[in-house]
Structure formats: C-alpha cells, structure tokens
Amino acid sequence: MLARVGGKAANLGETMGAGLPVPPGFCLTTEAYRRAVGPAGLEGVHAALAATGTDDLAGLATLAARARGLILAVDVPPEIADAVRESYAALGTDVPVAVRSSATAEDLPLASFAGQQDTYLNVVGADSVLDAVRKCWASLWTDRAVTYRATHGISPSTVALAVVVQSMVDAEVAGVLFTANPVTGRRFEAVIDASPGLGEAVVSGAVNPDHFVVDTATQEILERREGDKGLAIRPLAGGGTERINLVPDSVPSLSDGQIRELAALGSRVERHYGAPQDIEWAIDAADKLFLVQSRPITTLYPLPDPRPDLRVPEGARVFLCFSLAQGLTRPLTPMGMAGFRMIASSVARAAGFDVPEPRNGPAPFRQAGQRLFVDLTPVVRSSVGRAIVPRVFDIMEARSATVLRRLFADPRFSVTLRSPWPLLRHVVPLAAKAKVPESFLRALLRPEAALQRVDRFGARFRGGLVVPDTATPAERLEQAERILGERLFHIVPAVMPLPALGFALLAVAGKLAGQGSESGALQGVLRGLPNNVTTEMDLALWQLATDIRSHPGAAAVFEGASPAELARRYRSGGLPAVLQSGLAGFLARYGHRAVAEIDLGMPRWSDDPAHILGVLANYLKLDDPALAPDRQFANAAREAEAQIERLTAIAGSKGGPAGRMRARMVRGALTRTRLFAGLRELPKYHIVEGLASVRKQLTAVGEALAAAGSIAEADDIFFLDFAEAHRGLAGESLRGIVAERREAYDAEMGRRRIPRVLLSDGTEPEALHGTGAGTAAGVLSGTPASAGTVTARARVILDPQGAALEPGEILVAPSTDPGWTPLFLTAGGLVMEMGGPNSHGAVVAREYGIPAVVGVPDATSAISTGQLITLDGGAGTVAPAAG
Template sequence: MAIEEFVVELRDLDAHALPRVGGKAANLGELVNAGFPVPPGFAVTTAAYAQVADDVLDAVEGTDPERAGKALREAAVPVAITDAVRQAYAGLGEDVPVAVRSSATAEDLPWASFAGQQDTFLNVVGSESVLDAVRRCWASLWTDRAVSYRATQGIGHRDVHLAVVVQRMVDAQVAGVLFTADPVTGTRTRTVIDASPGLGEAVVSGAVNPDHLVVDDGGVVVERRLGDKAVQVRPLPGGGTEQVPATGGPGRSCLTDAQVAALVALGRMVEAHYGSPQDIEWAIDAGGTPWLTQSRPITTLHPLPEPSPGGLRVYICATLAQGLTRPVTPMGLSGFRVIAATASELAFGVPVPDPVAGPPAFRTAGGRAFVDVTAALRTDVGRAVVPRILDIMESRSAAVFRSLLDDPRLAVERPSRARFARRLAGVLIRFRVPAQVARALARPAAARRRVERIGDRVRALAASTPQGSAAQRLDRVVRVLGQAFPVMPGVFPAAAAGLVLLAAARRLAGADLDDAAADDVLRSLPHNGTTEMDLRLWTLARTLRGDCAAAAALRDTAPTELARRYRDAALPPALQSGLAAFLLRYGHRAVAEIDMGMPRWSEDPTHILGVLANYLRLDDPALAPDAVFARGALAADAAIAAAVERVRRRSWWRAPAVRFALRRARRLAGLRETPKDYLVRLITHARTQLAAIGGELTSRGLLAAPGDVFFLDLAEVRTALAGTDHRATVVARRAEYDRELRRRHVPRVLLSDGTEPEAVARPGAVEGALVGTPASAGTVTAPARVVLDPVGAHLEPGEILVAPSTDPGWTPLFLTAGGLVMEMGGPNSHGAVVAREYGIPAVVGVADATDRITTGQEVTLDGAAGTVRV
C-alpha cells in the first residue's frame, strides 16, 4: 500500500473522512478546512489499524478484552506503516512535542461521543515514542471501559476501527473545555466554560477543580465559580507530563474577560458551522492565541421540537405523561396527530385544516410527542387548570409547570375566565356530559350498559376486515383515528361520576376519611377491564399448573421459543387453546399500546407467555391474585363501614350521604380504564389496515418489509402508494429509533431554548430516602427488581417492582409484586390506580428511581408517606 493509505494530513480531511480516520480526526480536518485555529498534525488511518489488528484479533477471538489489548501493544507493526508515521512526524519539525490521541470510527458522533473511552498521550517526543503511543492507542480500543461502552450503545466490537491523531502540542498557558449549550439544564443560549492553568488534561481528567463560567448570549457572565486549581499539568522536557502545584490560587480567575468573550465567540462560530451544540476542547498559548484541539456534538441533549413562533415556548412531553419513556414509532406519532386534530376541533373549537398534519400545538422531538402549552401558561385559567390535570396524570410535570409561573417571560397576557367558561360549557353541552354524569349517579347499572353499547360499536368496527384498495384502506385509517377522540366523552363521564362522588365523600367526611382509608375504598374495584384481564390471565395460569405438559413447557422453555411454537400451533394443547382464548379477548393490547407501531399481543405473545411462567412460581395460596383481590373487596367494604361510623359520631346526617357516595363511587370508578381500552382497539384496527398496506408496498419493491410501514407517517405512505421509494428513509428512521430506545432520560417539560426546568432544581434524597408522590398506602420491605421493559421480565413473588412507568401492558406483573416504585405518574395515573386496586404499596414520581435503585437491594417503601428507603 502507498504511504497515503496509512497517514493523511489533517488539512486533507473533512467530515466525510470518518470511516478512514475516525470521528476526532475527521472533525479536526473539518475545522481546519473551515478556517478555525487547529494545531497542525496528521492521522494514522484505520487501514493501518486493520493491517495490524485483524490478524491479531483473529488469533485471540473470544478472549477477554485485556488479552486483546495486550496483543495489540506487543504486535509487530509493518515497515510501511512505521516509515509513513516517521515521515509524517518529521514533517511537523525535529523531535517536536506532539499529542497522540485515539480517533475511533464510532466516536464524536451525533448520538454517542465515546468521550474518554480510548487513550490520549501528551507531550510525546521522538518518532519511536510516537510509534509506541500509536500502538497504545490501538490497544485502548479493547479496555474494559471501551468494550462496556460499545455494548451499551449497541455497537459491535469488530465494527469499530481506530485511527490515531498526531498533533503539534500547544504551549498552553490556560486550557479547558467549552460547551455551547449548558449540558446540565440543556439551555442552548448559554455557553459553559471550565478552565485551568496548564494543559487541558487537568480539566478533562477531573484532576483539578477548574474555574467554571456560564455566559449568556448577550456576553454577560451569569455564573462565575472560581475553582481551587490546586495543580497544573505541565509538559516535561524530553516528553511526558507532570502535575505541579498551582501558583495563582483559588481567588484569581485564570481567564480574562477578553479571553472569555473570544472563547464564547469562537464556540458560537463552531456551533454555527456544525449546526448543533458542541463540546469543544481548547487551549490558549503564551501569545494569547486560542486553539481548538477537539470539537464534537453534545450527545446528551434531548432534541428540540420543531420551532414555534412567538418567543419562548413551553412544551410538555405528552407521551411521557402517558407513561411512555420509550420513543414512539413515526406512524404512532402520525396517528397521535390525527387524534389531536379531532380533539382540537371538538374540545377546543380550533379547526385543523389537515388532520394528518395535526394541530399547531402538537410537536415531536426524539420520537416523543410534545404539546405546546405556552398559551395556557399565559392565561390565568390555564395556570389554574393545567397543573391540576397534571397532578392526576404526572405529578412531577405539574410541579415543573408551577415552577414556571413566576417567569416574567411567561406573564399572563389577558384575563380569560369568562371566555374559558363559555368554551368549556359549550363542550360539556355538546357531549351531554352533565346529563351523563347525572344518569350515572342515579343509575350506575344503566350507565355501565351505555358504556358497553359504545364498546360493542367499537369492537364491531375494530373486527371488520380490511377491504378495498390500499388508498381506500389508508383513508379508512384516518377516519378510524378521527373517531378515537369522540368515543371518550361518551365513556368517561360514568367513571368521572365515581371520582366526583369519592371527592364529595371526602369533603363531607373530612378527617374521618384520610388518604389511607380512601385508598382502601378503591381497592379491588369491580368493572375494571384491566383488572379483569389480569385475573383472567391468572386463572389461565392456575389451570395450566394442573397440566403437566403445559407447566413443563412454561417452566423449561424461553418465552420467545414458546411464542414461535404458538404461531406454529405446536404448544401443548391446554396452553395452545388457553392462550388463544385469552388473545381472542385481549390480543389487541400491548406494552406501549398507544403506539400504533408496537406489535399487539395477538401478533407476538412473548410477554404474556413470560408472565404465565412467572405466575407458576407463586406457590403461596394466600398470595394468589384472586385471593388478594377478594380480600381487597372485603377491605374496601370494611373501610367504608369504618369511615361511615366515624362520621356518624359527629354528624348523623352526613353518615348516610358518605355511605351512598362511597358505595356509588365503587360501582362507577372502575370504568376509568374503559376509554383506554376502546382507544387501543381503534388503534389496533388502524394498525391492521396499515400492515396490509405495508405488505402491498413490499410486494411492489417500495419497502423492504411490511413492518417498515410503521417507520413512515401517513402522508409518506400516501406518497409511497403513488410510487415513491422510502426504503432509505426507513433505514434512517430505524437507526434513530434504536438510538432513542437507549436514551434513559426524557424531559417532562422543555423550553424552546433547550432548558429543562426540572434539571435546574432536580429533586433528591431527603433524610436518606427517595421522595415521590404517595400512590397506594402501605409499607413493605423486600428486594427490588428494576425492570425497564416488561417483555421477558423475571419478577419473583413479593419483589418490589421499580419501573420508569407502566401502562396496562405492565399490569400482569402487578399481581405478584410486593410493591411498586415508578419514575413517572401521579396519584391517579394508571399504575397508581391499579396498585391501589391490588392493595400493593406504591410511590410514583420518584426521580431517577431506576438509576438510584439496583436489583437485589432491600427497599422499604412507604406508600402513604411517598418515600423509598434503600
């Protein structure tokens, strides 16, 4: 091979050179060619690494990373490569000090920085030392930390190649890092600088407490925290570095105001060049010249929703409020747009010209749905109503919303109570909500029959077979989704009547009906579709326990294999028929079921088979879910009787009113889950139609597989039917979706400048406890089981389930859980309601619970106090 295959000058590189020289070198070449100040240097290419590494790694295939790294450090380097490196090094000057840094092909990417995963060697002097440092960089690709990071990011170990950057050292008087957005709060209008005298390694490695400055877009330093800067990293004569005591002291800034302004301006220019916030390493030499030694995207920032006009905007993550931490497929988001368009028109009187495009307030980012609530924040009614709604759904979002009320940028623009009252009255009258609530209060059985008749119509629509051309089926999808919202006002008033009665009873009873007693009243509610589903699954498990072949299959075979056998009708008869009967009734459900792109249980029953296997491990009859449910119903009756007796002691007339309200509340409140069930049935029908369309597009060569249709939106499907090939779009969307699946943190509330308000004052532990919102009273101490995805989850009976969120797809796990901790949710969110019904203690809205609790830790959960002690 020619020398050029092994070594290339930085000035000959740009962003497109990543496969050849890795992310760091490609970015440096891009900066050089854009005219930014970058120290001269060259890159040892991935071809050089491959020449040495391929044979070495083949010889140690399957061994531990340490052996692979050792083999690379000791490997012989071909003469062609050593000659190329020596020649390029000589071109920088005679024995010039250089920095030798790793540059991997999976590094400094928009979705994964790989910061610090491979090694860097500073102040390397002499060609032999440079060659040794190159070998050590190659070996650092196989350290434990680098291997672990790649596994976390889902990147194959042999899919990554390493180049090496060799650059002239900057005689740094002061150096550090600069972020063109605040990496903690996400604010895009602030620059964050960490600086310390000497080489930047002191800051990057964490060896020193640097000066920390935050500068706003106007150039004003809004925060200046001077570090002790106790040590400096300085180059040694002849090569290497040393740490020496600092001389400036903690009370003196190592940057002048002019240098700060120059760094901020330079950072903004780099950000403008790349079009995204950047993490920059810099150094200022003895002559005062700033140099850039690295720039990469800030990968931890959540993407921003599409810009909205009108200054600062406030977005609430709607999918997170519904309990979804995972991203939603593009088709799922497209379906939400149609549903939101109907809601906008019917509930708020704001017509949407194109339902497929959705209402203006609907925004997406990072595969999540956001709602622009700025208009609500600017009205007194919105300030009063929105947080109360969020209190029910997602308490932490409500707290964040309230924290914005004093922001002068979001001041109330005009009083609106009368206008809001007129609009609300119009909506309530249009859907006959007051009349429905009144009928439900008077005749609960009649109200339930009305809800069931609506369900019959929904089930009939959902069961209809796709017919007509693909274009006609697509039209039908839009119509069906458009009918999803109008179903809600016909169903929810009955459940709302139950909640109204409970609130009235609590007001009448006062202290005689506290939170714990109210939780008991809501245990084991009748007419709850989700509870009935879970108990049917338990009944099936109990039946299968008595069938030797079925029990053995569940006990000894992986759920994925059982699902394959089910599709082939090859399971033991009792399991095959029992599962088929369950799926006939509940097969429209799924984990993350409001996402139209998620497979239904009828398509993939792996999760249900795993739950059945879990149920077979429950041997204590007293802990059997049906027994627990029966005890809960008795406990509810006892709680009502006790509360009525307490009230009677002080008011003879209030006691019968409280009894009436509580009993009626139990007869109606269980219907709360019904609207979601009907909505999911319609979404499932739309999914069936789209799957058929996906099959046709695949047969025409416009998609690679039928399921790819869910990585398009409705408008793109229409263009595909007209002949547009979207296969490349699907590949890109799937890659983005997979990356977002790995995102552990999603902002509840996001401002248009990128600020995540909750990050400004993130809640923490109080007196050794994690604090959340009380959801279901009771105290339990048991081992924790952290579950991020319920599919295939193993939960021992009595363990405390720790989850980011839950929806009905999770609730079969509740039957054997001893308690529940959730990162999301409010006291009336789905998980909280079902936990109360099952009588298991629960705390919701516990910040970062899945990170701060680990499986196996003993946890004490107090559902009444809202605390979790580890």
C-alpha cells in the same frame, strides 16, 4: 471521511478548513491501522468478543488484553513509518506533538465515546511518535473501550482507529468549553472550565477548575466559581509531562476578555456544525487561543421540531412531554407519531380550533427526540390554566405539576389571559354536543342504566372497526386514517363523565363525612373496584394460570421452555389443550393490548404472545393460597365496602334527620364512586382497541408494499407516515427513508433521561432545581399511592417484555401502562419514577392491595435488583433495609 479518519480527525479537519484556530498536524488513516495490524490475527478476538455478553466483564477484559498484546507486538510497516517521519519533519525539528486516537465509532452525533481511547502528550522525536501511534492502535482495545462498544451494540469487526498527530500548544491555561449548558440544557449559555497548564488536568478531573457561564447572546458573564487549581500538568523539555502541585490560587485563570473570546469562538464553531459542541481549547504564553478538539454534545435533549406551518414568531415556549406523562419512556415509531397527529387533530377540530392539515397535527403538537410534546405556553400564561392543569397533574403525574408551578415565577411566562371565556367558548359547545351534562345526570339518578349505555357504546365502537376482507390496501389505509381522525375522539366524552363523576362524588362524600374521612380513609374505598377492565384482564390471566396449575401436564411445559418457544408452539397449535384454548380465549378478548400500546408500531399480544406466556410462567411460581391475587382482590373489595359503612356511620354520627340524610348521601355517593371509578381505564382500553385495528390494517398495507418492493418487510410501514404510505402504494421506493429512521429509532432507544417539561431554549426546568429524590440516609421520597409497608427484595425492570418478577418482590419501574399490570399480581410492592396518586400504576396497585410509591426520581438507578428495601406506601418513602 469518518470511515477513513475517525470522528476526532474528521472534526479537526473540518474546523481547520473553516478557518478556525487549530494547531497544524497530520493523520494516519484507518487504512494504516488495518495494514499494520492485519497480520496480528485479530479475527479470532473479534469473533470471541461478538459472542461475549456485556454481563461477562471478566471475559471482555481478557479478550481486550489479548487484542492489545497482539497489536503492541506488530512492527509498523516501513512505508507507514516513512510517511510518519516525513510528515512529522514537516512540522519542524523535534516539534512536541500530541498523538491522539481517532476511532470510527467516536464523536458521533448520538454517542461521543469520549475518552475511550488513549492520547499521548508532548511526544518528541519521530521514533517516539511511532511508538505512540502503536499504543494508540492498541488503545482501541482497552477494557473500557471494548465494554463501551459492546454496550452500544457495535460489532468489534466494524471499528478501526486513525491517529491524529498535532503540534502541541504550550498552554498557559487550558480547559473545556460547552457551547450549551450540559446540566440545564440551555442553548444560549456557554460553560467554561479552565485551569493553568495543559487541558488534560481539566479533562481528566485531576483539578478543581475555575468555572464560568456566559450568556452567548449578550456576552454577559452569568456565573463565576473559582476552583482551587491545586495541580497543573506541564510539558517536559525532552518529552512527556509532569504534574506540578500549585499553591491554591483565588486569582481567576481567565480574564473577562478571554472568557468572552472563548464564548465567541464556541459560537463560531457551533454555527459551523449547526449543533452544540464540546470543545477543548488552550491559550499560549502569547495569549493566542487554539481549538484542539470539537465534538457534538450528545447528552442534550433535542429541541422540539419547528413548525413551518406556524408563521408568527413564537418567543419563549413551554413544552410538556405527553408520551412520558402517559408512562411511555421509549420513543414513538414514526407511524405511532403520525397516529397521534391524527388523533390530536380530531380533538382540536371538535373543540373548534383550526387545523389546516390533520396529518401535521394541531398547533400545540411537537416532536422532540421521537417523543410527543405539547405546547403548554397558553396554559401557563392563563390564570385559568394555572388553576386547573397543575391540579390535574397532581393526581396523574405529580412531578410534572411541581415543575409547571415553578415556571409561574418566570417573567417570560407571566399571565396574559385572565378571562375563562376563551376556554369556555371551546369546551361548553363540545360538552353540550357530546351530551356530557345528560351523562352526569343519568349517572346520578340511574347508575345501572348509565353503565349499560357505556356497554352499548363499546359494542357499537368495536362494530365500526370491522373492515371487509376484500378491502384493497388503499382502502385499508383510508380506513386507518378514518379511525384515527374520526372515531377515537368520541370515546372520551362517551365514557369519561362516569369515572369523573365517581371521583367527584368521592370528594363530596369526604366533605359530608367530615372528621375521620381523611385522604387515606377515602382511598380505601377505591380498593377492589368493579368495572375496571384492566384488573378484569389481569384476573382472567390469573384464572388461566389456575386452570393450568390444575393440569400437571400443562404446567410442565413451562419447565425448560422459553416464552418464545412456547409462543412458537402456540402458533402451531402444539400446546396442551387447556393452555392452547385458554390462551386463545384470553387473546381473543385482550390480545389488542401491549406494552407501550399507545404506539401503533408496537406489536400486540396477539401478534406475539411470548410476554403473556412469560407472565403465566411467573404466576405458576406463586404457591401460597393466601397470596392468590383473586383472593386478595376479593378481600380488598370487602374492606372497601366495610370502609363505606364506617364513613357512612361517621356522617350520621350526630343523629337526627340531618345526620340520617347526610349518611344516606355519603352512602349513595360512595356507592356510585365504586361503580364508576373503575371505568377510568375504559377510555384507554377502547382507544387501544382502535389502535390495534389501525395496526392490523397498516400491517396489511405493509405486506402489499413489501410485495411490491417499496419496503423490505411489512413492519417497515411503522417507520413511515400516512402520506409516505400513500406514495409507497403509488410505486415510490421508501427503503432509504425506513433505514434512516430505524437507525435513529434504535439510537433513541438508549436514551434514559427524558425531560418532563422542556423550554424552547433547551432548558430542562427540573434540572435547575434538582430532583430532591433522597436524603443523607439514602431514603427516596415520592408520592404516596397505595398505603401499606413492605420489606422485600427489589427487582428493577426497565422493559416488562420477558421480565421475571419473583413472587413478593418489589417492582421498581420507570413507569407502567396496562401492559405491565400482569406483573402486579405477584408483586409485593411497586415503586415508579413517574405518576401521581391517580395514575394508572397507582390505581391498579391500590386495587390489588399492594403498597406503592410513585413519582420517585431516578428510582431505577438509585435502587438495584436484589437490594432489600422498605417501601412505605402511606408516607411515600423507599428506604434501604437491614439484612
């Protein structure tokens, strides 16, 4: 149906069939469009548009104008014209109608394309209708429509246009109705904008309408805001419309009864479609309400999937986006999500919680918008949870902490549990079993032995990931599930006590040193940390760049060759020896890493080294020895050691035995801080090693499924879950499932706004209070992460794959994970939308000594590439700079 009549007509036909009050009319199908414009010769325009990039706006506009001209010059075929005249006559004699475009790429569940094609109001007479139809056909090729489709990757040759001809409502008042609040996300609030005259005034933004918000459950009118209603669009007697200036009126354009009637109509439409709707409506002089259009609201973030295995009513719930807190803005592949279910189940079981089916994940595990959410309601309703969890987020993801604290005043989430015993009942036995107290004691008394023990654990862990080459696909699949469900959990209790102790000792040292040990002084101790596997990785890559630079022939291959071409030559063994062997050595050690590496579906650097080769090309541009990352890192380490001496001196400044003892304790605490704090990166490093092993086994299973025809290609396995993979090995075809999920995944890739916290009614709490990101002077505020001030050009990067960062530029990113950090080595500063002072990006920025501000709302849209900005990492601000 959509291919024949387009989104608008399909929706109107469905609403009419459901008995909803839709004005009568008829539709010219897409076949009429194709038959009419077929002789116009659009094929060349289609091909040219397909070859024109979205950055060439002038080229797109020229081609769009050419397409419109070709269509406006065609004659409507006689059989189509006769059908239009006959259908129009059936509506009445010279009935005023609206002639509206209905494109095949319009009013879709994930992209509304609203307003991209034209509508003509109060058209009177058959000849005028035919002329409006031709103009609607041409409007498929407006500049805005062509650019919009190009941005969304829709091929020009696949779109067509139907036209809806619908009796006009001589509206006394009209407007729009959203059956869910499009700003806050609340699903039980209807939002109505209304103004006198035709609804075009409201839809086009030509008037400040009256604004109403209604609780659809109780019919209570929650909000009223009167607009000036200084303009009305009215129909003219012979056709067309006129704009009439009105005296601003404080009288509402709708009565309370009409407001509630509209809200009730919206509820009916939403129930019919099973999804929130964006509705255009009109009320005539006889007080009759008409629905003139309905389409899905595409901007709402999806609600978390229900858990059919949970039998009890849930009530109001609080969900935290775990994948966003991990710095992952993109969706997770289905297999990536399935992997997280297994990992989460292993954690929950180890803590003594009941998990009936590990493949479903534990009870708090939820999925929304192909991202991982965790049900934090028990935490928010617990006095212990309120005390602990926001403090953790203060240092890891400060904006999430702020949002959570605001929920504490919501009576729906009042405290119901005040005893710490339920938490201790799960945590204490787990900590004892993992020998966490013993790890703390060993780290305090024998720090070097503690480090060696962590190294031995890593070696044993890697040894347990090996799978014999003779393993069958079924055995490989079972091994993948074992790694996820049994082995990964042990990493955290084996390693994390040491960095936790390191940061705790930093705080203790601050208390002991007293005055002069403010936060900034303590943060200086964390620069140039040893035992940080991520900085070791980045410096190893820099060393490879240094080796390449010393061989002119090797450096020359980066000139004129793309990273993809260099990767192809690497796989064929065709790069210069220093680069070929050096890259092989780097990938042998670090090739399991990737951008968005916590997702099993993401290729590892060893799968495709193009990203690393692009980073190496960037490193080779840095020719100032003073800016060399290894030198800066060494300087940072020396400054940190000097800071320990200063803090030790402060602690012992009062003299006497007590002062000397305090000084020794401060030195011992800070020395252990530097030994252990860098290990915060190690648990994730080992987890990613495990994920890379799982991915390797799954790829082999995918190859077997592709060979058997169950899926089209090996990578399709990452769009399945484990149960489906087992069914595929049993011979079931899974091609349909894969195709559907790939389409949904590609659609979600375009979503930019991801809520940190989401309530079960769809509310995004952060939207209720605004972001507070900036000031009137254009200053953006965030969380200080790495002290220092720098003024430089900004480089906004949304995806590091293939990104080029010129030396000294300030990197502006939505978030970062270890896959981003090779870019840090040549960055002059860092701005992130996510994170807290101890998030991954902040820690690495401090170690490299580059100023950083994190948790800056909407930084990637508020700052543009090339803009000169001043970043103050101590104050936590980003401001425009002169020049």
